[in-house]
Amino acid sequence: MSINFDSALGIHADALRVxxxxxxxxxxxxxxxxxxxxKARDIDFQSAMKMATRSQSSGMQTSHANHIQSxxxxxxxxxxxxxxxxxxxxxxxxxxxxxxQAQFMQNSVQYQASLNFLGGKFKGLLTAxxxx
Numbered sequence: 258m259s260i261n262f263d264s265a266l267g268i269h270a271d272a273l274r275v276x277x278x279x280x281x282x283x284x285x286x287x288x289x290x291x292x293x294x295x296k297a298r299d300i301d302f303q304s305a306m307k308m309a310t311r312s313q314s315s316g317m318q319t320s321h322a323n324h325i326q327s328x329x330x331x332x333x334x335x336x337x338x339x340x341x342x343x344x345x346x347x348x349x350x351x352x353x354x355x356x357x358q359a360q361f362m363q364n365s366v367q368y369q370a371s372l373n374f375l376g377g378k379f380k381g382l383l384t385a386x387x388x389x
Contacts, residue, residue, distance in 0.1 A: 305335030
């Protein structure tokens with residue numbers, strides 16, 4: 258019997274991918290705090306995960322045991338959206354440094370929690386394989 262990592266890990270691999278992409282966007286926002294006319298961007302995590310869930314549940318099914326299993330995760334990149342501004346700036350920049358820092362830290366904590374969770378899953382799979 259083979260181990261299907263997509264079913265064993267669930268949606269968490271896609272969650273890490275989304276959180277990684279979001280970290281890049283938030284870092285880019287912070288780097289462009291003083292760039293005139295720069296528009297802050299972000300990813301809506303909830304809609305990205307709904308999209309990933311739909312793509313996992315609608316994966317291809319095999320009709321015979323000898324058929325090659327497809328990767329259940331056919332996750333496309335989440336839609337990047339512009340952040341709504343709290344206060345307009347004179348130079349057209351929509352980055353609020355404090356909000357971006359808070360979002361970046363929150364995303365970092367969630368990313369680390371997902372890594373810890375997946376580490377536990379792998380440890381459990383390794384224990385099952387070794388039979389300890």
